[in-house]
Amino acid sequence: MTQDEARKVFLEELLKVAPDLESDEIGADDHIQDDLELDSMDVLNLVAALHARLGVDIPEQEYVEIATPALAAAYLSRRLAA
Amino acid sequence: MGVFQMPSLGADMEAGTLVEWLVAPGDAVKRGDIVAVVETQKGAIEIEIFEDGIIQSLDAEIGAKLPVGAPLATILAAGEAPPSAPAAPTTGTAPEVVAPAPELATVAPAASEGLQPRPATLGIAASPAARQRASERGVDLGALKGSGPGGAVVLADVETTAPERRETPKPTKPADAMVEMRKAIAAAMQRSKREIPHFQLSQSVDIQTASDWLAARNAAVPPAERILLGTLFMKAAALAAAKVKEMNGHYGVDGFTPAPQVNLGVAVALRGGGLIAPAIPEADKLALPDLMAAMKELVARARAMRLRSSEMTSGTLTVSALGEKGADAMAGIIFPPQVALLAIGAPKIRPWVVEGEIVPRLLATFTLSADHRVSDGRQANRFLAEIDTALQNPEAL
Numbered sequence: 001m002t003q004d005e006a007r008k009v010f011l012e013e014l015l016k017v018a019p020d021l022e023s024d025e026i027g028a029d030d031h032i033q034d035d036l037e038l039d040s041m042d043v044l045n046l047v048a049a050l051h052a053r054l055g056v057d058i059p060e061q062e063y064v065e066i067a068t069p070a071l072a073a074a075y076l077s078r079r080l081a082a
Numbered sequence: 083m084g085v086f087q088m089p090s091l092g093a094d095m096e097a098g099t100l101v102e103w104l105v106a107p108g109d110a111v112k113r114g115d116i117v118a119v120v121e122t123q124k125g126a127i128e129i130e131i132f133e134d135g136i137i138q139s140l141d142a143e144i145g146a147k148l149p150v151g152a153p154l155a156t157i158l159a160a161g162e163a164p165p166s167a168p169a170a171p172t173t174g175t176a177p178e179v180v181a182p183a184p185e186l187a188t189v190a191p192a193a194s195e196g197l198q199p200r201p202a203t204l205g206i207a208a209s210p211a212a213r214q215r216a217s218e219r220g221v222d223l224g225a226l227k228g229s230g231p232g233g234a235v236v237l238a239d240v241e242t243t244a245p246e247r248r249e250t251p252k253p254t255k256p257a258d259a260m261v262e263m264r265k266a267i268a269a270a271m272q273r274s275k276r277e278i279p280h281f282q283l284s285q286s287v288d289i290q291t292a293s294d295w296l297a298a299r300n301a302a303v304p305p306a307e308r309i310l311l312g313t314l315f316m317k318a319a320a321l322a323a324a325k326v327k328e329m330n331g332h333y334g335v336d337g338f339t340p341a342p343q344v345n346l347g348v349a350v351a352l353r354g355g356g357l358i359a360p361a362i363p364e365a366d367k368l369a370l371p372d373l374m375a376a377m378k379e380l381v382a383r384a385r386a387m388r389l390r391s392s393e394m395t396s397g398t399l400t401v402s403a404l405g406e407k408g409a410d411a412m413a414g415i416i417f418p419p420q421v422a423l424l425a426i427g428a429p430k431i432r433p434w435v436v437e438g439e440i441v442p443r444l445l446a447t448f449t450l451s452a453d454h455r456v457s458d459g460r461q462a463n464r465f466l467a468e469i470d471t472a473l474q475n476p477e478a479l
Binding site for chain 2: 018020033034037039040041044045047048050051052057058059060061
């Protein structure tokens with residue numbers, strides 16, 4: 001999966017967790033908690049959704065790797081390539 | 083026969099708008115069934131019924147804004163016969179005492195055999211089928227000339243009438259919803275600050291052990307089975323509430339009534355603003371995975387503004403956690419008619435003294451707001467100590 005594809009999947013799942021967000025308002029470097037105001041429950045739901053969709057199980061200590069769409073795209077494509 | 087009324091879904095609710103019926107006349111209902119959806123300042127609330135029986139009639143129109151206590155439906159107890167022709171007028175001496183105003187709907191005389199009692203709120207005689215079809219077609223019953231007994235509107239009258247373009251109740255716009263939610267919060271908090279003599283106690287709790295235990299547990303399971311640290315806090319609070327009765331219950335006109343069970347109110351911050359605190363029943367008895375599942379489900383429905391009436395009113399103690407990031411501590415305002423509120427600051431790594439050594443530990447500050455009409459510092463202190471103790475033994479939670 002390319003970074004672009006991973007980013008697209010990440011954003012789709014992010015919007016399901018936080019339906020009030022507008023996709024065109026989410027910046028590549030927006031922090032999902034500090035900028036987009038996800039709480040720990042939202043983050044866990046996002047991690048679970050990514051696991052279900054991509055089969056990528058993100059351990060808790062690596063949640064920081066998906067803190068922004070840009071980070072998440074790089075991380076997910078790396079995990080899927082491995 | 084009972085009258086199902088517009089419930090009060092919080093200390094400050096005055097009225098609600100009926101937006102949906104989920105039952106029809108003739109349906110059997112049992113206690114706890116969701117029968118209607120009412121739009122309130124806190125969003126759409128699914129209204130549960132609190133008796134078993136058969137829906138005899140729906141006495142309120144979709145779109146009607148009705149005060150708390152207004153009749154919504156008439157319920158027949160199982161086996162109870164529907165009301166028939168009105169009883170013969172009482173003859174003889176007039177009663178000396180004027181009877182109290184009759185309860186609406188229950189005693190309104192039936193227009194005729196086979197017709198439901200006239201809902202006093204509407205003042206229009208109509209058969210249940212006519213009423214339902216009129217609602218479906220957007221026909222104003224009041225504008226129809228009834229051809230049934232006593233001028234009652236029957237199904238045929240509705241069928242032959244062209245529907246008018248009645249304005250359907252439009253869902254509240256987000257901006258309006260936010261204004262309404264803010265009003266609801268303001269009303270509840272003003273009442274609380276006016277009536278409840280608050281006092282607050284704070285305690286810093288070393289949660290490193292609990293956090294380490296949880297991290298090890300979560301590392302061994304897939305994301306869907308992971309538990310949040312906040313769930314441990316909720317469980318610890320529920321256990322403390324079960325032990326310290328003065329923090330768990332309601333304060334009403336007769337003073338404080340301790341609750342027989344712990345229904346833990348969970349303050350849920352809504353994205354974009356606003357706050358709502360639905361309750362998880364008997365949270366102290368739920369195992370951590372079950373409590374986590376209940377919280378997930380509750381938060382999802384709170385965000386979707388789709389909560390149930392019992393969740394809005396049954397809370398016996400509310401917990402408000404600031405989450406992973408944020409301020410160290412918060413002194414919260416009690417949600418009436420409850421008598422205590424526990425606010426939990428964001429966990430932070432801080433220097434802490436353990437066995438004579440200064441070490442970095444994860445700490446969280448628990449601040450209990452309590453009602454001085456009910457408790458003193460001693461009980462509040464005990465409550466916080468119970469939480470601290472519980473969190474030092476996370477495997478027992």
